[in-house]
Amino acid sequence: xxxxxxxxxxxxxxxxxxxxxxxxxxxxxxxxxxxxxxxxxxxxxxxxxxxxxxxxxxxxxxxxxxxxxxxxxxxxxxxxxxxxxxxxxxxxxxxxxxxxxxxxxxxxxxxxxxxxxxxxxxxxxxxxxxxxxxxxxxxxxxxxxxx
Numbered sequence: 001x002x003x004x005x006x007x008x009x010x011x012x013x014x015x016x017x018x019x020x021x022x023x024x025x026x027x028x029x030x031x032x033x034x035x036x037x038x039x040x041x042x043x044x045x046x047x048x049x050x051x052x053x054x055x056x057x058x059x060x061x062x063x064x065x066x067x068x069x070x071x072x073x074x075x076x077x078x079x080x081x082x083x084x085x086x087x088x089x090x091x092x093x094x095x096x097x098x099x100x101x102x103x104x105x106x107x108x109x110x111x112x113x114x115x116x117x118x119x120x121x122x123x124x125x126x127x128x129x130x131x132x133x134x135x136x137x138x139x140x141x142x143x144x145x146x147x
Contacts, residue, residue, distance in 0.1 A: 030060040038066035042088040055124040058117050063110035065096045080113030
């Protein structure tokens with residue numbers, strides 16, 4: 001798949017949809033999706049960063065399959081709605097997708113777990129507030145007050 005154009009991919013894989021959408025346009029794709037994917041590269045930034053998309057997927061009741069970045073695993077591993085590939089290879093991601101679709105009951109449970117995770121105070125906004133709180137605590141310990 002790497003190095004191929006969108007047209008080549010769609011021709012070879014007619015079940016594949018590649019969309020360039022944002023905002024409300026994304027809703028129809030979320031409605032159609034059984035699972036979302038986050039195939040990020042293995043690099044220091046992706047190991048520390050958490051994609052806003054993960055929260056967006058959960059808010060639509062969509063579990064996700066991702067590569068094993070430390071920050072994402074730390075936040076979502078116990079959610080019941082995330083599958084992390086065993087490593088950063090394409091084969092590991094493919095194996096995670098196959099495992100997801102093997103068990104329809106688990107798929108339903110993961111959809112419910114995604115919604116439950118968000119409803120329990122795990123929105124992106126909640127995460128941003130926690131980061132501000134943590135940074136304020138660090139600053140106060142150093143004798144500086146923020147805002």
